[in-house]
Structure formats: C-alpha cells, structure tokens
Amino acid sequence: MTYVNSWDKFKLLLWKNWILQWNNKWQLILELLLPGLFSSLMVLLRALVFAEPKSITDYPLLNISNLDLFNNNLELLHLAPVQMKLLYSPINPILNNIIQEAANSLDLDGFEGFPDSTAMEEALIDNNILAGIQFSESWSDMKTYPEKFSYSIRFPSELRTSVSDRQQTWLTTKLFLPFDISGPRNMNSTDGGLPVGYLREGFLPVQHAVSMAYMKLLTDQNDIPEVYMQRYPYPEHIFDPLLQGLAKMMPFIILMSFIYPCTCIVKSITAEKEKQLKEVMKIMGLDSWIHWTAWFVRCFITLGISAASIVILMKVEFSDDVAVLTYTDWSVFLIFMWTYVITTICFCFMLATMFSRASTASAVVGLICFIVFLPFSIAESRYSDLSLGSKLVLSLISNTAMGFGFQLIMGHEGNGEGLQWSNLFEPINVDDDFTVGYIMLMMLTSAVIYMLICLYVEQIFPGNFGVPRKWNFPFTAQFWCGEKDYAGVEDMPNGVHITRKNSEAFELEPSGKHVGIQVKNLKKTFGPKLAVNGLSVNMYEDDITVLLGHNGAGKTTTISMLTGMFPPSSGTAIINGSDIRTNLDGARMSMGVCPQHNVLFDDLTVADHLKFFSRLKGLRGDAIEKEVNKYLKMIELEDKRNVASKKLSGGMKRKLSVCCALCGDTKVVLFDEPSSGMDPGARRQLWNLMQAEKAGRTILLTTHFMDEADVLGDRIAIMCDGELKCCGTSFFLKKKFGSNMC
Structure with missing residues (x-):
C-alpha cells in the first residue's frame, strides 16, 4: 500500500463527488436551475412594472396659519374627534395672553392653564385635546414678555391622522426613513405626507400661532409678515415603484432559491455517514479535513454557478436601461452572493454532523432554513431601533445576514447610486451605521464558526459508527502535542506473550x-x-x-x-x-475493511468503485486499470463493469465490497x-x-x-x-x- 499525499486524496474525492453528481443529473439540473427560476420572478416583476421618468417636481405654497388640513383629514378619514383646545403651564397672565392670542388665531374652542407640566400632561392623556404648550416653571412669576422665548409643544406620541394598521410615530430620532427610493418622499402630497406630517397633524400651525402671538404682543404690531410652507422642488429623476417591494421580497426569494440545494448537500453528506462510507474511507487512510474540503469545493462550484446566474438575471436591462438592480455594480454583488454561498455551505456542513439518518436530515433542513430566517423577519420592522452591535450579532445567522444585506442593497439602489466598491462600508443614510461590508465580514465570521462547530461535533458525535471523543478533547495536551505510538511489532517480532487459563x-x-x-x-x-x-x-x-x-x-x-x-x-x-x-x-x-453490510456508493459503477479505492491506496496510472481488470475477472463481473452498484444483486455487491477491501495491495x-x-x-x-x-x-x-x-x-x-x-x-x-x- 503506497503512501498517498493529501493533494492526490483531494483530487480523488473531487473526482468521486463529480461522478456521483453527474450520475444524478436531475438533481444537478435542479440545483443549478432552481435559484435562477425563483429569481426569474423578480425579473418578471421588473418586466411588468416600469420605472417612470419624472420631470422637475414643483410644489405650491401652503398656508400654515390655520388647521384646515388637520380638520379635513379627521373628517375625511372618520377619525375620533379632537377637543380643539390648547392647554398650557404654568399659569401666568403674560403666558395666558400669548395662548389666548394663539387660540383665537387658530379659531379654537378655548384654552386652559395648569399650575405645572405634570397636571397638564395628565389632562392631555385623559382627554383627546389638540395640544399642550409647556413653558419653563420659572415663568410662573413673570411680569413682562421675555426677550428669549422658548417652549415645548406636547402632542400625542402617535400620529392622529394615520390610518396605518400600525401606529405611526413622529420618528424624532431619525432624519431619513429606514428605506427610501429616488425621488421626493410621498411625491403626490403637497405637504410631504406621512410620516411625519407636521402640517396635517396640526403641529406646525400650533407652533406658528404661538410664535406669531408672542411677536405681536412683544412688539405691539399686527403687520408681521406672513409665513408659508413649501416643499423643495425635485430635479428630473427615475421613479421606480418596484424597489420598495423588492426590498421585502428579495430576501425571501433568495431563501427559497437555496433550500433545495441545501437539502441535497445535507442529505448527501449524511447518507455517506449513515451508510458507513465516510468511516470506511477514513479506515482506508482518508483524512477528515480532506473530506470536508472536497465537499466544499464541489458545493461551491454548483452553488457558485447558481449565484452567478442570479447576478446575471438581476442585471438584465429592460426598457430605458432599467434592471432589477440598475445601479449596483455586478462584481460587488457577485462577491456578496458568493460570500453568502460560503456561509450557506458551512451551515449545511454543521447541520450534516448533527444527523445520523439522511431521510431525517432532508425532512428537517428546509424548516431549519426558515427558522434561521425568522430573526430577520422579526428585526426588519424594528430595524431602526436596533443598535449596531445587535445587527452584527444577528448577522452571524446566515439567512438573517442575507436578509439584512439585500435590505441595504435595495437601500443603495433606492438612493440612485447602487452598491459599489466605494460605498461597501458606507451606510445608506446618516441615521444608520450598518453597511453591506460589515454584513459580508460577519458572514465570513459565521462561516468559520459553523465550520468549527462542524469539526467539533464530528469528533464528539460521529454517528452510529466511529469513535467519539470526550467533549473537552480540544483542551487536552494530547490534542495539541500529538499522539505517541505504542511500541510496535518491531520490538516484539513474535507478538505479545499471552498467558492462557486453559x-x-x-x-x-x-x-x-x-x-x-x-x-x-x-x-x-x-x-x-x-x-x-x-x-x-x-x-x-x-x-x-x-x-x-x-x-x-x-x-x-x-x-x-x-x-x-x-x-x-x-x-x-x-x-x-x-x-x-x-x-x-x-x-x-x-487497513482495508469489508463490514458485515455492503458499503458502496449507490451511483458509482463497479469499475468506479475499484478505481476509487485503488487510487485511495496509492495506485497510479496503468496500475489502476490493471487492478480493476484483475478483480473484475476474478469475481466474474466484467459484464457489470459500468453498472451502478445500486443495480447489482446482493451477492454481486458482496463480492464488490470484498474487492474494494483487497485492491491497492492493502x-x-x-x-x-x-x-x-x-x-x-x-x-x-x-x-x-x-x-x-x-x-x-x-x-x-x-x-x-x-x-x-x-x-x-x-x-x-x-x-x-x-x-x-x-x-x-x-x-x-x-x-x-x-x-x-x-
């Protein structure tokens, strides 16, 4: 038995994996085509939903001295009536004059003062009142109008003119929406719409009325210039209504694209363990790391091709040079997809070590893929409230990281610049601190973690076959310093001395x-x-x-x-x-071994089995073919040379198993x-x-x-x-x- 170096073993396993894959042509075709087919849904949507070129958008002046827009919205949407009153604190004649003037200018039903802000806040909570004005408590004894005028406006924390299923808030901690698209926000709304709607909620008219009342009373003048609101004009742009929907749809479609390939990977690896094939290969000299490396290369080739097909489909241009991802650079998107592929493969390897039966593994993998996607589904609605640390930790979960990644990619697309190498580590707006670059780094980190877990579980839980190590084996000196041989047969040429009772x-x-x-x-x-x-x-x-x-x-x-x-x-x-x-x-x-049951690859032919084990034991070139012909002749299976082992009779399988143990001069x-x-x-x-x-x-x-x-x-x-x-x-x-x- 000739020594076989690691490179030759690696090439041998690649050859074996390729033959097995090629003999399962339908599985290979589905693995390659399914991601593209799912991604075609987005291409179809892109073909049906057109991006519209928009000319310069101008907006009219809006009067902010009345509550007409607020009242109209309440009436139109049949919302709960609001008590049109202003509350204020603390009670003071000067402040009373200001609030009275403001209430009159807004044509309110009245106003009411409170000794302190606590009492006013309780009244606002108990009654659906328009708003409260809170001045400094030190102004309770004020005798003249102050030169510096400051106050706080108290409105309900939820927007009253919103008809959303979820209560919308004022989003005072944000300058931008979590996801925005190129073009003016709420383009058809002259006041900017919701969120946040300072005009339609009445906030801006109340602020304007109080400020104008103060200036009139302070200067004793009534001819103060009027103030209007007007949205900034927006230049020519491409309006794409599909982008925001794609931001929610793409992560789920990518998840669905890779469920079947993931199931096949886990099932194939688990099947080798279940049928004792992996252990037999180890018995015959195959190192575990070579086994995993060969599987990784095989999986990366198929999934990498699938990922590349997704990139191509996402960059196909339709009318007016618009694609699903129009602005994103194809190369950085491809690297992002390949990073996800690497993480997914390592995740599948980790799962494969946790199952002993291929049927169980294939039934559960799809569910697990959905489970590791759930954190993204939950976090998506709370994205703005998550800290950078929380997002980074969640990105250690493969499908959650993928979801975040596509959300940010679509954010860059919505900004009109797309994901580029130059903005890989730049957030989509000043309110966010998360980037696609961070996500890719966390994906690679999680891939390393998954692989370490895989190698660890493989050692302590080898399945029904193999020698399990103790859970703490990485912390032993033997693990780091190597293992010593027992005194060999060279020291005891006649074997050990045995004392028998009989x-x-x-x-x-x-x-x-x-x-x-x-x-x-x-x-x-x-x-x-x-x-x-x-x-x-x-x-x-x-x-x-x-x-x-x-x-x-x-x-x-x-x-x-x-x-x-x-x-x-x-x-x-x-x-x-x-x-x-x-x-x-x-x-x-x-060592060569023929266990009590047949240990054969179902889709390898008789000749392929003999070639595989002969090469594994060190034979090269013509010697392999001679070995194959020799054993085929000895067991009279020449006519079954190119027949898959799963099609052989029980006796034929048994003879082939014996030859696999003998070949290669074991x-x-x-x-x-x-x-x-x-x-x-x-x-x-x-x-x-x-x-x-x-x-x-x-x-x-x-x-x-x-x-x-x-x-x-x-x-x-x-x-x-x-x-x-x-x-x-x-x-x-x-x-x-x-x-x-x-």
Whole structure:
C-alpha cells in the first residue's frame, strides 16, 4: 500500500463527488436551475412594472396659519374627534395672553392653564385635546414678555391622522426613513405626507400661532409678515415603484432559491455517514479535513454557478436601461452572493454532523432554513431601533445576514447610486451605521464558526459508527502535542506473550512469522452486557485468521473496535505498529475493511468503485486499470463493469465490497462475515479469491460457518459469549476437540 499525499486524496474525492453528481443529473439540473427560476420572478416583476421618468417636481405654497388640513383629514378619514383646545403651564397672565392670542388665531374652542407640566400632561392623556404648550416653571412669576422665548409643544406620541394598521410615530430620532427610493418622499402630497406630517397633524400651525402671538404682543404690531410652507422642488429623476417591494421580497426569494440545494448537500453528506462510507474511507487512510474540503469545493462550484446566474438575471436591462438592480455594480454583488454561498455551505456542513439518518436530515433542513430566517423577519420592522452591535450579532445567522444585506442593497439602489466598491462600508443614510461590508465580514465570521462547530461535533458525535471523543478533547495536551505510538511489532517480532487459563486449548504461537495484528486484553461493554471479554490473540502475515462463533459471540464487535468504529472499553490492539487507542489514524493507513453490510456508493459503477479505492491506496496510472481488470475477472463481473452498484444483486455487491477491501495491495484486511447471504457457488468463488490474495497480507475474517473457517483459516480462533475459547490451526483444533469444535 503506497503512501498517498493529501493533494492526490483531494483530487480523488473531487473526482468521486463529480461522478456521483453527474450520475444524478436531475438533481444537478435542479440545483443549478432552481435559484435562477425563483429569481426569474423578480425579473418578471421588473418586466411588468416600469420605472417612470419624472420631470422637475414643483410644489405650491401652503398656508400654515390655520388647521384646515388637520380638520379635513379627521373628517375625511372618520377619525375620533379632537377637543380643539390648547392647554398650557404654568399659569401666568403674560403666558395666558400669548395662548389666548394663539387660540383665537387658530379659531379654537378655548384654552386652559395648569399650575405645572405634570397636571397638564395628565389632562392631555385623559382627554383627546389638540395640544399642550409647556413653558419653563420659572415663568410662573413673570411680569413682562421675555426677550428669549422658548417652549415645548406636547402632542400625542402617535400620529392622529394615520390610518396605518400600525401606529405611526413622529420618528424624532431619525432624519431619513429606514428605506427610501429616488425621488421626493410621498411625491403626490403637497405637504410631504406621512410620516411625519407636521402640517396635517396640526403641529406646525400650533407652533406658528404661538410664535406669531408672542411677536405681536412683544412688539405691539399686527403687520408681521406672513409665513408659508413649501416643499423643495425635485430635479428630473427615475421613479421606480418596484424597489420598495423588492426590498421585502428579495430576501425571501433568495431563501427559497437555496433550500433545495441545501437539502441535497445535507442529505448527501449524511447518507455517506449513515451508510458507513465516510468511516470506511477514513479506515482506508482518508483524512477528515480532506473530506470536508472536497465537499466544499464541489458545493461551491454548483452553488457558485447558481449565484452567478442570479447576478446575471438581476442585471438584465429592460426598457430605458432599467434592471432589477440598475445601479449596483455586478462584481460587488457577485462577491456578496458568493460570500453568502460560503456561509450557506458551512451551515449545511454543521447541520450534516448533527444527523445520523439522511431521510431525517432532508425532512428537517428546509424548516431549519426558515427558522434561521425568522430573526430577520422579526428585526426588519424594528430595524431602526436596533443598535449596531445587535445587527452584527444577528448577522452571524446566515439567512438573517442575507436578509439584512439585500435590505441595504435595495437601500443603495433606492438612493440612485447602487452598491459599489466605494460605498461597501458606507451606510445608506446618516441615521444608520450598518453597511453591506460589515454584513459580508460577519458572514465570513459565521462561516468559520459553523465550520468549527462542524469539526467539533464530528469528533464528539460521529454517528452510529466511529469513535467519539470526550467533549473537552480540544483542551487536552494530547490534542495539541500529538499522539505517541505504542511500541510496535518491531520490538516484539513474535507478538505479545499471552498467558492462557486453559493453555491446552491454544496451539503454540508459530515462530519466525511477522505479526500484523496484536490484540491485547480487548474488552467492550454495552451497558451491563459484556460483548467482548479480555480478547488476546496474535494474527500473522500471509495468514487468514478466522474468528469463528455464533451470532452474538462478539465477532463483529471485535472488528468494529479494530477499525475504530467502536472505542474499546479497555485493552487495545496494535496494527502494523500503531495502537488503535492512541494512533488510530496510523493504524488505518494500512487497513482495508469489508463490514458485515455492503458499503458502496449507490451511483458509482463497479469499475468506479475499484478505481476509487485503488487510487485511495496509492495506485497510479496503468496500475489502476490493471487492478480493476484483475478483480473484475476474478469475481466474474466484467459484464457489470459500468453498472451502478445500486443495480447489482446482493451477492454481486458482496463480492464488490470484498474487492474494494483487497485492491491497492492493502496489508491488513478485515472481513466481517463476507459471504453472508451468498449462494454456494458465489461463496466458493469468494473463497478462491481470498486464498489467492492472502500472500503479503494479514487477513482477519469473521464467520459462523464451520466449512468457511475450515477452508480459509490458517488459524482459527473460536469465540463464545465474548471470550476466546480456543485458537490454532484447523488440524490442531480437530485433533484436540474432534469435529465439534464449537
């Protein structure tokens, strides 16, 4: 078995993933096309909703000396009647004159003074009164009109002329709306509309009336110039009514676009773990980081192409050179989408480690994608109230970050400049401090976090197969300083010395033979049940050692411990000099395994399986093809060369699994009941294959068939109830116990 460097293993996995993907053409087509199809909905809307060129917009003068607009809105909208009175505090003759003059100018029903602001505020809350005017409490003893005039106007916190389902407020902490589009706000409203509506709410007329009353009384003049309100004119522009709707729609459409690809990713990775394929590849020398890197590249290619198709669709120009994203630079938008793809892939990897069954994973992934989108749906309506820190933390959730990102991208689009490299780290207005650049950085940060969680969970929860590590393994010296090998077979060429209670049942160990596997007092318990009890045995090169016993004797458990699928409760085994408890990866470097059930990729052909495992074990060039042809001929499957494994019969799958363990000149091969379920002719063919391939290998085979042990076993070890009862050649055991060895 030749050493295979990491680059070659990586290329091999890419090849395997590509073949599997290509053999699932419909899945590949859907993964590539669905994002584009969902995005086409936005393109269709863009084609149906036209952006309108607008000429210079001028607005008329508005009289602010009366409450006509306020009264008309109350009457037109059938809103609750308002007591047309002014309240003020504190009570003072000078202030009384000012409020009286203001109330008369507004044609109000009256006014009322209060000794302090608290009493006035209670009256405003208890009664639906127009407004209150609060002066300084120190003015209660004022004798003359002040030279500096200041006051506070008290209106209800909610807008009274709003008919929105949600109560609109004055938004006094903001200079701009959270999302705005190019053009004047509420273009068809001469006063600017809602929010905030200082004229239609009556605020501006009350302020104007109080100020004018003060100036008249202070100067004793009535010919003060009139004051009008007029909106600023707006230059020529393109009015796009679609933008604000897209800001809410795009995040959801992008979410829907990637649910199916995410489901396929998680399902495929979980299926490899469920079918023991991942663990078998690890047993045969595949590092975990190479496994994840190859999957990442495969996923990034497909999702990256899908993301690029979305970018192209968003930049398709229609009439008047208008696209869904007219102003946004395509390159920065593409990088944003690819950043989201990276985060999504790592999120899928994290999910895959948390499931043991592919069917469960595929059923739940879509729901989880919606759940991680919920924070954005909730935060969207409260976006203006969130601090920068809160937005950054929420952006660690992949789909929430995506939602925020598209909201800001549409904000830049609404400003008429679009997202550019120059404004990547600039907010859309002065009221906001969040940027698309921050979101992309948080996406990359979350990708790293997801990947760390993935690698951690993989170690402590490897599923139904594999050796789980303790939860605190990253904090141990062994994790950082490496693992030491047990003293290898070079120090004990004849294997470990074994003391037996019943030595007569055990043949003397052969001398001069190289020991490939040394099992030392191996134990395994499952709760109160002792599955393997102190197993000690040496297995030699060029020999087939058979573990013989009935079902439940502990044979499969022994194989599982030797391969690292189960951790031993105590004891250990030395495989080619590497201890399975301290250097499992080293032990696996020289190991091939055929588990009790078939471990095959459903969509790889027979030849592809042999090519894959031969390359994984170090064969190159023509040697691979020779190896493939050799084993196809030996198991008589030449006519099934290009048939997917899922279409083979049970016996054919079993023979292929055996060949996958043998190919590539593997030095240590473990077979767990390899002939189970096979007809007599196929079993005989399999026996001939094993006999022909044992030279230069240490082979361990488990079976409960006496004839199979007799034909294949150079040494036979008989287990019963987890204990080794006897061990030796077939001749020795027959001579010692007769034909009833079991």
